[in-house]
Amino acid sequence: MAADSIINWSLLSLSAPGWGGVLLQGFLHSIQIAVGGYALGLLLGVGGAFGKLYGGPVTRDLLECYTTIVRAVPELVLILLLYYAGTDLLNQLLGAVGFGTVDISGLMAGIFVIGVVQGAYSTEVLRGAIKAVPAGQIEAARAYGMSPGKVLRRVTLPAMLPYAIPGLANLWLIATKDTALLAVVGFSELTLVTRQAAGATKAYLLFFCAAGALYLALTLVSNVFIGALERHARRGFVEQR
């Protein structure tokens, strides 16, 4: 009998009496939020980095406020503030336009919240990376008569990639772990689901360790991809150990 051993593995089975399926569902939610939030953060980051580097003084100062506040206030507090304020503002905005209120899904709110936090960090990472691109390369592109959009697409973004990837890789790993904070606002991602499963079965250690293994697996698998991506982005650079 499985129940007689110290660890009751049947609790992790995928079908109904076991909680494995629920756990995997939560894990999927976590990944969805991490991917969505990371993508949104990258968009905000590219915009923010260009605003900080090439924008006017007002844009630059406003962006500085954004990154400073996000970096100084705990993610948990930001998540609470954005979670309530973000949905509220959107509803008011829609109301003002005349659409009536919408129910914002937890998934969307989570992606938005993680995206805003990630946006501030990636702004700084990308700003530094763009600054590291030798100015001559961008000037050469301009001298060839490329339009600003083309310079961005063909030279600046690809050339900054090797400088940005270590920082962006960090951000991805942080995004995956920040999703756990959404458990506090009641979104059923992996951590919250784990806590519910553990509370229902009293097998706390088993479930928390299982969830930890899932997060760890995500990190380790991510690392393999990040390594490959980095080798690809750095091709042509002199390798030195």
Added chain:
Amino acid sequence: MTDETTHALDHADFGLKQSKITNVVDSNELERDAGGKPLHTFPHPALAFTPEDLPKGENFLKPHRVVLILVAAALIVAVALLMRWDWLPRYLPRLGWGILVSIAMLFSTSILGFLFAVPLGLVQVTGPWYLKGLAKIFCTIIRGTPLLLQLWLLYYGLGSLFPQFPAIRHSFLWPYLREAWPYGVAALTISFAAYEGEVMRGAFAGVPAGELEAARAYGMSRWTMFRRIWLPRAIHRALPTLNGETVLQLKSTPLVATITVVDVYAVISKVRQETYLTYEPLLLLALIYLCLTGILVVAFRYFENRIPTRGA
């Protein structure tokens, strides 16, 4: 010399730490002394405050800034007048206590974590293979899982296990283990140790070999060499990162509120429950953390300026 493009990222290492490339990417994190090996650091300079982030005094007040400051002031006045703040005096003593608890959490776990981080970093540089492996596994597991999960694992997991053992229940530790804060301190300490251990590993490895050889040539014993040369030089090299880590640690402290430790975050949650206000308490909380971070950054800048660096 292709030093600018040197890339020392160790893939087995999560990509969590920074490579030499950091120094190109952000001048904030410029190494303090030239010629050393790259200082492997996490977090990325973008992730945490460094003292250089503060505005410099000169040329701060430009015309557009004056306008922005006026707009911000108007916004603050509007928030103060239009929102409800009548609950504030009632909760002020509790808020003060909560802030103290948060600060106590920050300092106790940072100091304890650092004490663990030094051996963690050291054995990864010089230790025998099994200690190296153990330290590596520890850092990998802690850095690969969310802090919230670790905290809940300790509190709910171990917390539910301990009462089953009469030996623990009758020991002198039991009055403490019944409380929530030891679990919070343990989780935050472990987390800080894992991240900082990785930083210290890079810092220990980065101390120029010549300095250690010189110490040996003077006839210093291993312990004296460690105490007088290796550790101080490593700490010196890790200091800028340490600042950022401490700010990150401050930002992790509100998590302990989820296991019923009454810090400033928990007090604000209580306010929100009792007054049914959504934004005002949260705005105040954000302001409190902004101030705490600012104080921390200024304090670190002061201490960093007091440490003599070459050429200064």
